[in-house]
Amino acid sequence: MKSLAELKAIKEKTQAAVGMRQDNEDKIRILVGMATCGIAAGARPVLAALVEEVEKRNLHNVSVSQTGCIGVCQYEPVIEVVAPNEEKVTYVKVTAEKAVRIINDHIVNGNVVTEYTIGSVAK
Amino acid sequence: MRELSLNILDIVQNSISAGSPIITIKVHESTPKKSMLIEILDEGRGMSAEQVLSVTDPFFTTRTTRKVGMGVPLFKMAAEMTGGSFNINSQLGSGTGVKAEFYSEHIDMTPLGDINQTVAMLIRMNPNIDFVFERSLDEQSFTLDTRELRQILEGVPLDTPDVMAWITEFLEENDKELIGGA
Numbered sequence A: 001m002k003s004l005a006e007l008k009a010i011k012e013k014t015q016a017a018v019g020m021r022q023d024n025e026d027k028i029r030i031l032v033g034m035a036t037c038g039i040a041a042g043a044r045p046v047l048a049a050l051v052e053e054v055e056k057r058n059l060h061n062v063s064v065s066q067t068g069c070i071g072v073c074q075y076e077p078v079i080e081v082v083a084p085n086e087e088k089v090t091y092v093k094v095t096a097e098k099a100v101r102i103i104n105d106h107i108v109n110g111n112v113v114t115e116y117t118i119g120s121v122a123k
Numbered sequence B: 001m002r003e004l005s006l007n008i009l010d011i012v013q014n015s016i017s018a019g020s021p022i023i024t025i026k027v028h029e030s031t032p033k034k035s036m037l038i039e040i041l042d043e044g045r046g047m048s049a050e051q052v053l054s055v056t057d058p059f060f061t062t063r064t065t066r067k068v069g070m071g072v073p074l075f076k077m078a079a080e081m082t083g084g085s086f087n088i089n090s091q092l093g094s095g096t097g098v099k100a101e102f103y104s105e106h107i108d109m110t111p112l113g114d115i116n117q118t119v120a121m122l123i124r125m126n127p128n129i130d131f132v133f134e135r136s137l138d139e140q141s142f143t144l145d146t147r148e149l150r151q152i153l154e155g156v157p158l159d160t161p162d163v164m165a166w167i168t169e170f171l172e173e174n175d176k177e178l179i180g181g182a
Helices: A004-020 A036-041 A043-056 A096-108 B004-017 B049-054 B071-080 B115-125 B146-153 B161-179
Strands: A028-033 A062-067 A079-082 A089-091 B022-030 B035-042 B085-091 B095-103 B130-137 B140-145
Touching (some): A004 B161, A028 A036, A028 A043, A043 B115, A043 B161, B004 B071, B049 B085, B071 B085, B071 B095, B130 B161, B140 B146, B140 B161
Parallel strands (some): B022 B130
Antiparallel strands (some): A079 A089, B022 B035
């Protein structure tokens, strides 16, 4: 069973490593639509997958946050990738699996996953 | 919504928007009563009596971007479909409480779903808000209170990956012990 002593050990380890962390100015932001429409369409597992993948890969320059309804409820779950000096990319009908691929292809390797973008899905 | 835990995630967004520094989520199951009681309590800005009356109307929302707000009506519908009840108590300046009772053996009962993921994501996405999560089955219960965690963490943020991993495991282990993996 998880104990508070274990949490204390985590605290000590994290405090020791605190100097290594730096706030990167050229942060990439991933926004997940978490209004009623997004949540109903499956945004929660998408958010969880994004957070997990970003942490697993130690992507310190990437932040995952939630936003409200973007206004295209029929395409939810919707996520937006906002990178400095780049055009915003909107992905639609995202699943946890697609979210992992977006992190790998787009965030890590810089290749937009065109087939998941709103431009190729919306007619 | 496919899971009540998604309704909870949605309703808590209202508490966050209301500027609540602390949000309590309670899920109580009773075998003899065959019921599940879900409560969400906040200390946000609260609502006027008039607003309380209108939030269950899908054509009411405080948003200005569009004219509908489905969060509260969907949660109310989920409870009433099982023959249960739904209540909102609110006072301007002191907070809001939402209470829904479900009859869990009713054919229209929506499963609770992954409540642990809801709680973990709420903590992860709102590191400046405190959350209290209480889960019980008859006489057995467990509580996660981020205020207690903060005391131990002494400034280490709750959204630190190792801390989140601890929280997730804490929830899963206690859930398993309480519900027996069912």
